[in-house]
Amino acid sequence: MKLEEAKRSFIQTWARLGSEWGINRTMAQVHALLLATDKALTTDEVMEELSISRGNAHMNLRELMNWNLVYREAVPGERKEYFRAEKDIWVVAKRIARERKRREIEPLFRELSQMQNVEEDSPEAKHFVKTVTDITGFAGKIDQSVETMLKADENWFFGTILKLLR
Amino acid sequence: MKLEEAKRSFIQTWARLGSEWGINRTMAQVHALLLATDKALTTDEVMEELSISRGNAHMNLRELMNWNLVYREAVPGERKEYFRAEKDIWVVAKRIARERKRREIEPLFRELSQMQNVEEDSPEAKHFVKTVTDITGFAGKIDQSVETMLKADENWFFGTILKLLR
DNA sequence: TTAAATTTTCAGAATTTTTTGAAAATTTAG
DNA sequence: CTAAATTTTCAAAAAATTCTGAAAATTTAA
Numbered sequence: 461m462k463l464e465e466a467k468r469s470f471i472q473t474w475a476r477l478g479s480e481w482g483i484n485r486t487m488a489q490v491h492a493l494l495l496a497t498d499k500a501l502t503t504d505e506v507m508e509e510l511s512i513s514r515g516n517a518h519m520n521l522r523e524l525m526n527w528n529l530v531y532r533e534a535v536p537g538e539r540k541e542y543f544r545a546e547k548d549i550w551v552v553a554k555r556i557a558r559e560r561k562r563r564e565i566e567p568l569f570r571e572l573s574q575m576q577n578v579e580e581d582s583p584e585a586k587h588f589v590k591t592v593t594d595i596t597g598f599a600g601k602i603d604q605s606v607e608t609m610l611k612a613d614e615n616w617f618f619g620t621i622l623k624l625l626r
Numbered sequence: 627m628k629l630e631e632a633k634r635s636f637i638q639t640w641a642r643l644g645s646e647w648g649i650n651r652t653m654a655q656v657h658a659l660l661l662a663t664d665k666a667l668t669t670d671e672v673m674e675e676l677s678i679s680r681g682n683a684h685m686n687l688r689e690l691m692n693w694n695l696v697y698r699e700a701v702p703g704e705r706k707e708y709f710r711a712e713k714d715i716w717v718v719a720k721r722i723a724r725e726r727k728r729r730e731i732e733p734l735f736r737e738l739s740q741m742q743n744v745e746e747d748s749p750e751a752k753h754f755v756k757t758v759t760d761i762t763g764f765a766g767k768i769d770q771s772v773e774t775m776l777k778a779d780e781n782w783f784f785g786t787i788l789k790l791l792r
Numbered sequence: 793t794t795a796a797a798t799t800t801t802c803a804g805a806a807t808t809t810t811t812t813g814a815a816a817a818t819t820t821a822g
Numbered sequence: 823c824t825a826a827a828t829t830t831t832c833a834a835a836a837a838a839t840t841c842t843g844a845a846a847a848t849t850t851a852a
Contacts, residue, residue: 484839484840485840486840486841512841512842513841513842513843514842514843514844515841515842515843515844516840516841516842519840519841539849539850539851
């Protein structure tokens, strides 16, 4: 398999995976392109490689920066902005987990908690409250597990930094 | 909060969560309705409750059965089919995990493995292969963890069945 | 300053996904 | 069997999402 072919294939696979998990197809493509490339790219290069418009490239690069999956890289003597992806896959996973937890799990958790205050005493109401309570408990456990994972990573990070400073 | 209000709110929340995670909005609504209801419902009741068409209700109920999240329940003396949701949230989570693993993680794993055969020796090619290899390894670990979770649960299930039969 | 380069925005267009609803197929009561 | 009840299918319509491209805003070199 040739490199260019493999890259295209990787971009396509990543895009499909993204849309299966609720991530915009183009955002996943841009991410894949940057993951597959060993240098920082400009907006124009992203547009060219993926045959997408400037607006689209721009918005998705910005969104990837919001997720902390892509960062700007200054290139001396160049006016344009260059973008590079975080390549450490564990860091990538951690950042996606943090972002989805923050945007989705935490609000879910809060909303579900509200629903347990059903002022009614019928069997239907009891059943409903039990279901919601079970789900809330489950969401809490997931939330807690992700939190532990992220905290463990912070400690690891902190430990590494300390070693460097020592 | 009144039961009906809480139910509506639950259905809406579940639908939002579903679409954030790549699950069809209506499928999530139907699932939520059945989770929130302490009895089996007919297609007509689902249509009525959610104000959706017959075709839509039918297709989504069928898809939920494919996911093993909903099952038909025979009601003696009734011609219509009744549907009920699995309520054990751990079982629900396990079934969703199994299905997404089978449909998404496993194919991903296979596709990524292909991409590591880049017959080229440039630094770019090396970088690409390393990235893909890292991701493949990561996907493998996720796959393995989910597998362990599911297997543990099978044992638990098997153990429970044995107890019942003993 | 000035103007060229670059980034940002967003209304309308294009695309993709989902839904409808009516016809066809199937099932079952009588 | 016959026909009423019910389920299933799927082409077309509707809705939701994503993308484009050009204009506006911003930045920077000179």
